[in-house]
Amino acid sequence: MKSHRMQLPREVVVGNETLSLISDICKRLGFSKSAFVVTGPDTQLVAGRRVIDLLRDKGMAVDHLLVDSSTAWDVRAVEERILELKPQIVLGVGGGTKIDVAKLSSTRQGIPFISVPTTASHDGIASPVASLKGLKKPYSILAQSPMAIVADTNVIIQSDYRFTSSGCGDVIAKLTAVHDWKLAHEAKNEYYGEYAASLALMSTRLAIQNADTIKPGVEEGLRVVLEALISCGVAMSIAGSSRPCSGSEHLFSHALDLVAPNKAMHGEQCGVGTIMMAYLSKMDWKDVRTTLQKAGAPTTAEELGVENESVVEALMRACTIRPERYTILEEKRMSHDSAEKLAKVTGVID
């Protein structure tokens, strides 16, 4: 039997004021000398500065770099600093882009990294995959799992609620992602891991069950989304790929990024994609829509801020984004007509 490697986080700390534990966590993991912090112009004020100060207070040599985007250039810039400073650990403090840059640069330089998210907008905060901007391929690439995840709800709850509702969209996406994974297993004999699949689906189930608590300023609901996203990240670590968390609904989102760039957030687009892919897969698509509505996430083209035609075009292009990833879209090829029908019947366009 072929061997299967899982790389899992050692510590996951979620809760109020967990940021103050950062130096203890580093020390427990064996990093008490030096660290490099990747943060952003805004996130340094929210948490980055504090992380740097807390580590320095314990006598660690800490350097940092502010990044504003996640391009190959940003990753290279951090790699150069890592080469020069040789820190024991890299910390990504911020939203998705900062964590992606920290994750990729640390992987390439063979140094572990710790994820300190300041938003709960997608599962990249805990996953071994990262996405780079400005590449031909708009989807994520395999890097390494964070050695620890330190999620301070006190910090994250202060972020724009739109990030959290978007995170809910990325969680609900696992419903169709796992279904697509199963299809790939049946049709193409692709590796399918029941454990990783169940873990991803459990996250979706918990989000659906607790959708009423996912509201602005409600810590309980934020925790549901946060823990669900972290479990999804772990599911990817177990699977060794993004398969349990990214299927046809993600292909739709990636296609929409090309058709109508920078209009909506990743999780928002995936949520709307899930409504339509659930319909195609004969799943309970109305349940998906109700959950997103309860969480205040978009369910229509208008709410995403994109034209109806962009949704139709993205549905048609979705299957071309990543041809090796077998999904329901291979079985139900989209013409302009069928794409438009699908978007209409699910109320995404009118």
Ligand SMILES: [Zn+2]
């Ligand atoms: Zn995602």
